[in-house]
Amino acid sequence: MCNNNETTHTGAPTEQARPVAKSRKKQKKSALTVREMTVFSMLGTMMYCSKLLLEWAPNIHLIALFIIVFTVVYRVKALIPIYIFVLLCGLLGGFSPWLAPYFYVWTVLWAAVMLLPRRISPKIAAPIYIALGTLHGLLFGVFCAPSQALFFGLTFEGTIAWIAQGFYFDILHGIGNFATCTLALPLITLLQKMENRRNSR
DSSP: OOOTTSOOTTOOOOTTTHHHHHHHHHHHHHSOOHHHHHHHHHHHHHHHHHHHHTTTSTTOOSHHHHHHHHHHHHGGGGHHHHHHHHHHHHHHHOOSGGGTTHHHHHHHHHHHHHTSOSSOOHHHHHHHHHHHHHHHHHTHHHHHHHHHHHHHTOOHHHHHHHHHHTHHHHHHHHHHHHHHGGGHHHHHHHHHHHHHHHHTO
16 A cells, blocks of 8 residues: 555655645745856856946946846846846955945846836837836936945035036936937847747757
């Protein structure tokens, strides 16, 4: 006679064994795989390299574009390449007051994208991604202001003056994000197709 906790002759799990197998499968799915760690490391490095390549252009970069694309495709796990990028900025560029906002300012954009519905029409998604990127660029100085005020002991009036002084660069930032984020939807579509193709194997 078969014990209820064991498998049958055909190798199929009994009713009591199924929940265990299901929970193991769930754990395996939620854990980071070697492939994911490799891909996220490459994506974070790509973000850093793109920043270096565009340093000649003030406040023009692809970081907002990458964050939107990675967040839509990888959701919470998109934080991994984002903070790999931040860590590389610190290790290779030096840990100084300018880096402090990086630990939260990119997360603001990530959180805004996470709040969007999962199923959204491409016709609606494209302008939303552009709007989010543009708004994040325009408000970049506002987001950075608290850490700068903390580091340099600025008063409220001094903080407002600091934001106003750099608003010209925020405008450039917003224009740059507007242009680059037009590529968000095509890149999301491409990356999702690649991930779906890999998962279907």
